[in-house]
Amino acid sequence: MSGAAEVTIRYAREADLEAIQRIYNHEVATGTATWDEEPWPMEKRRTWFAEHDALCPLLVAEAGGRVVGFASLSKMSQKSGWRFTREDTIYLDPAWRGCGLGRRLLGELLQEAWRIGMHAVVATISSENSASIELHRSLGFEVVGTLRETGLKFGRRLSTTYMQLVRAEE
Ligand SMILES: CC(C)(COP(=O)(O)OP(=O)(O)OC[C@H]1O[C@@H](n2cnc3c(N)ncnc32)[C@H](O)[C@@H]1OP(=O)(O)O)[C@@H](O)C(=O)NCCC(=O)NCCS
Numbered sequence: 001m002s003g004a005a006e007v008t009i010r011y012a013r014e015a016d017l018e019a020i021q022r023i024y025n026h027e028v029a030t031g032t033a034t035w036d037e038e039p040w041p042m043e044k045r046r047t048w049f050a051e052h053d054a055l056c057p058l059l060v061a062e063a064g065g066r067v068v069g070f071a072s073l074s075k076m077s078q079k080s081g082w083r084f085t086r087e088d089t090i091y092l093d094p095a096w097r098g099c100g101l102g103r104r105l106l107g108e109l110l111q112e113a114w115r116i117g118m119h120a121v122v123a124t125i126s127s128e129n130s131a132s133i134e135l136h137r138s139l140g141f142e143v144v145g146t147l148r149e150t151g152l153k154f155g156r157r158l159s160t161t162y163m164q165l166v167r168a169e170e
Contacts, residue, residue: 007101009108012058012070017045019067020060023091032126032158033091035151056086057112061096061105068093069101071109076122084119090135102135110139110165120166126151127159141165 012020025039040048052058052072061069069092076085090106113121123141125132133143141163151158 007061007063007068007096007104009059009061009105012049012052012060012072014046014049016060016067016070017042017049020070020091021045023067023070023093026094027091032151032153032156033129033132035126035153035158037153055116057109057116059105059109059112061092061101063096068096069105071105073109073113073118073121084117085122086113086118086120087122087124088113090132097131102131103138106135106139114167118167120164123163125161125163127161129161133161133163136163136165139165 021040021042024034027033028036028039049058051074056073056075058072059070060067061071069090071088071090073086073088076082076087088106088109090102090109092102092105110121121141123132123136125136127133127146142165143161144164145162147160147162149157150160
């Protein structure tokens with residue numbers, strides 16, 4: 001593993017989907033950051049990729065020609081009144097955690113959110129995921145609520161922490 005400074009952040013391409021699958025499905029199998037319990041098939045990932053247009057950007061972090069993380073914005077709701085709000089997603093290869101890359105990648109994703117005119121970004125986080133809560137806090141997000149015991153994975157009940165960042169007035 002190297003420092004986050006050696007990593008390039010760019011928009012994702014279809015050729016990145018296998019790496020995105022590797023990173024996400026590892027988390028499905030081993031962790032509670034996602035409450036998916038079955039690995040995503042590639043067909044579902046391709047549909048997800050197609051949904052990430054200019055108003056739902058998808059970024060990857062690349063180091064030495066290898067994708068080591070991804071982050072995206074998606075709609076909180078299909079209802080039109082939600083159009084200035086996005087939910088963020090971020091996953092890193094385990095070897096690249098804890099060295100500042102999450103902060104850099106999420107920071108760039110937030111710049112994308114403001115650039116495309118969004119007003120609020122929401123994070124839906126498993127309450128035991130201290131790394132994600134601290135990552136979001138470090139970029140100005142605040143905890144706005146908890147849903148208790150809304151999930152079950154690996155035989156344990158899990159809660160949801162909602163965090164939110166509203167764009168600062170300019
Ligand atoms: C969550 C995740 C993206 C964080 O990225 P990261 O590169 O490890 O985090 P960073 O090194 O940029 O650290 C960001 C902040 O979080 C803190 N942090 C990082 N890992 C932590 C941990 N395990 N426990 C507590 N705080 C932690 C850092 O101290 C830093 O805070 P600071 O800026 O105030 O010092 C990464 O750990 C990951 O991919 N985890 C698995 C997937 C996941 O949980 N995704 C989020 C789903 S909601």
